[in-house]
Amino acid sequence: MDDVDRGLLALLQADATRTYADLGREIGLSAGATHERVRKLRAAGVIRRTTVDIDPAAVDLDVLAFVTVDSVAWIGDSGPAFAAITEIQEAHVVAGAASVLLKVRTTSTGALQDVLRRIHAIAGVSSTQATIALDTFFERPTPTGGTPAHDGTGPDER
């Protein structure tokens, strides 16, 4: 993982449909070498998958909510129970007051209520609290440090 790899990751995040020849031109590598780099990044699991980013509104997912879940017991192995609820986009175990933080998308507040009902049915769950998002400023891919603006104020650099 050198700077060339990080640059490639940033370019691919922005647009994974570009050709290897094109990407290579931008970072100063041949198409073959670029291809080999990307192949290795995939093999190493740095690139987990190539996917499409979909507009939630286009599939009628107009409601976005963050749900904190409290539990009576340890919920460290309830991952699959949350994963079974398809409306849950992310599930994280968090430190602090709540045990789990969920990102949930539904077509309506009624559907959200139904999701909350199913969450309560999971063993150990004692309570939930939902916070509705009114507007999303932005959602972007995991930062890479590839070629991002650099304001120079940060303590660490790489």
Add this chain to the structure above:
Amino acid sequence: MDDVDRGLLALLQADATRTYADLGREIGLSAGATHERVRKLRAAGVIRRTTVDIDPAAVDLDVLAFVTVDSVAWIGDSGPAFAAITEIQEAHVVAGAASVLLKVRTTSTGALQDVLRRIHAIAGVSSTQATIALDTFFERPTPTGGTPAHDGTGPDER
């Protein structure tokens, strides 16, 4: 947007490197027709972009935190100020106690502290509260209702 489109979206989310011929075979369409469908989904903005999903740990982003931000004034136009902080992966205006909810990734807790400092420097921000994620059960693409049979009625189904 019919069921064929939704099926295509689900397949592309799972693996956008598959060929049109291959995708078409699975949903019962020729390569040409599949290509045309996907082209239209892109043109309509349903598919916002094709991207790669990167393992955060591979780029040393070992700290994930959700930060709630309180403000004294209306922050409806501070989107760009948050976007300028590259460590912020998502920013949403939320209803409830906090004004904005952020998803932040950093290489260390020290770097997180620095991000919080920069957030405080944004006009109108009065306080922040960070919640650290200890473990991520899963993070997946926006659900599409693609594979699950789904006729648009009723709260939801699996």
Add this chain to the structure above:
DNA sequence: AATGAAACAGTATCGAA
């Protein structure tokens, strides 16, 4: 809006440096 075929472009591979 879909098909099948043809022309074109990009990918994947390989020997050499």
Add this chain to the structure above:
DNA sequence: TTCGATACTGTTTCATT
């Protein structure tokens, strides 16, 4: 690890239904 060349595979276009 890279490059450059090549064979191959997939994409893109188009006339047709």
